[in-house]
Amino acid sequence: MKRQPLRLAILEATRILEAAGVESPRNDAELLAAHVLGVERGRLPLVPLVDPPVIDAIGQLVAQRAKRVPLQYLTGWAALGGITVDVGPGVFIPRPETELVFEWGRSLLKGREYPLVVDLCTGSGVLALAVAHARPDAVVYAVDVDPHALAWARHNADARAAAGDTPIRLYSGDVGDPTIFAELDGLVDLVLCNPPYVPPGGDLPPEVVDHDPPQAVFAADGGLAVIRQVIATAARLLKPGGGVAIEHDDTHGSAVPSLVAARKVLTDVADHPDLAGRPRFVTARRATSP
Incomplete structure (x- = not known):
């Protein structure tokens, strides 16, 4: 399976969330990606390529968020x-x-x-x-x-x-x-x-x-x-x-x-x-x- 650019997945997630009326689409897309990868949001640029299952997992969470399920329910935490x-x-x-x-x-x-x-x-x-x-x-x-x-x-x-x-x-x-x-x-x-x-x-x-x-x-x-x-x-x-x-x-x-x-x-x-x-x-x- 060919690895894919994480950046493109985040851009697509941002587009989906923006279309769904989510207030902070880029923020939420990045936090969901960081959650799937198990890294801090600030370290996402250090992960240029990811495997297709990661893209799928991000997509599933983004679909839930687009239904306006709270971001914190999807990540399981609030700060x-x-x-x-x-x-x-x-x-x-x-x-x-x-x-x-x-x-x-x-x-x-x-x-x-x-x-x-x-x-x-x-x-x-x-x-x-x-x-x-x-x-x-x-x-x-x-x-x-x-x-x-x-x-x-x-x-x-x-x-x-x-x-x-x-x-x-x-x-x-x-x-x-x-x-x-x-x-x-x-x-x-x-x-x-x-x-x-x-x-x-x-x-x-x-x-x-x-x-x-x-x-x-x-x-x-x-x-x-x-x-x-x-x-x-x-x-x-x-x-x-x-x-x-x-x-x-x-x-x-x-x-x-x-x-x-x-x-x-x-x-x-x-x-x-x-x-x-x-x-x-x-x-x-x-x-x-x-």
């Missing part, structure tokens, strides 16, 4: 904060925008020794695990109400602990429960949350509508129901000077900061854009004096 976690059916796929929430939180923790961190609506566990990886001295709690998400989070937590990261403390619970983590009231340095926040009926791509768990995407009250609960919980958990970051829908650029500011114990309220410049997450700090 955030310098780590990767396993993902698949039943768990929300981490988005690049959440990297900004993580970076804000990591910046807040600078200069704080042995910080206490809580990740609400943890999903795959990626935010909590990224913090534990970046700050081995942190004590990190994470919670989710969905048993399927928790199964993925437990799997990922075990894998990160086996790799040498500080274990996180993973719990089943509802962020709307006023007693959740009551033993941590007034002690937490950082609260992070990427909650369900899309208003019902929102216009979303097939990757989200057909594959992400609806309970991890949509929320009642125009997408604000869970966010309201998260704000109340964060206000209770944070120590003076502690900070909170909450991701929200791009239509919530005014509503969510207003909800946060309504909590008199929360100050320095600011909204932040995502990678495309759209309103995406709100931050605040717990007041240091009454």
Whole structure:
């Protein structure tokens, strides 16, 4: 069997994905090729020729991606904060925008020794695990109400602990429960949350509508129901000077900061854009004096 140029296979994959409406066709084509070859994406130029079975394997994955199956389901992983976690059916796929929430939180923790961190609506566990990886001295709690998400989070937590990261403390619970983590009231340095926040009926791509768990995407009250609960919980958990970051829908650029500011114990309220410049997450700090 004659070997074939990998470059041509990637070009063809890019064409197919572009025609299918995939948002980042070249990126996805290269990542799928790298996945099949078992190499990092940046090393693809070092593989000029491949055997026909490799071309076939890439083609099969590209066909699935063209049907708008999420890239992360096909590769089996998602990256955030310098780590990767396993993902698949039943768990929300981490988005690049959440990297900004993580970076804000990591910046807040600078200069704080042995910080206490809580990740609400943890999903795959990626935010909590990224913090534990970046700050081995942190004590990190994470919670989710969905048993399927928790199964993925437990799997990922075990894998990160086996790799040498500080274990996180993973719990089943509802962020709307006023007693959740009551033993941590007034002690937490950082609260992070990427909650369900899309208003019902929102216009979303097939990757989200057909594959992400609806309970991890949509929320009642125009997408604000869970966010309201998260704000109340964060206000209770944070120590003076502690900070909170909450991701929200791009239509919530005014509503969510207003909800946060309504909590008199929360100050320095600011909204932040995502990678495309759209309103995406709100931050605040717990007041240091009454």
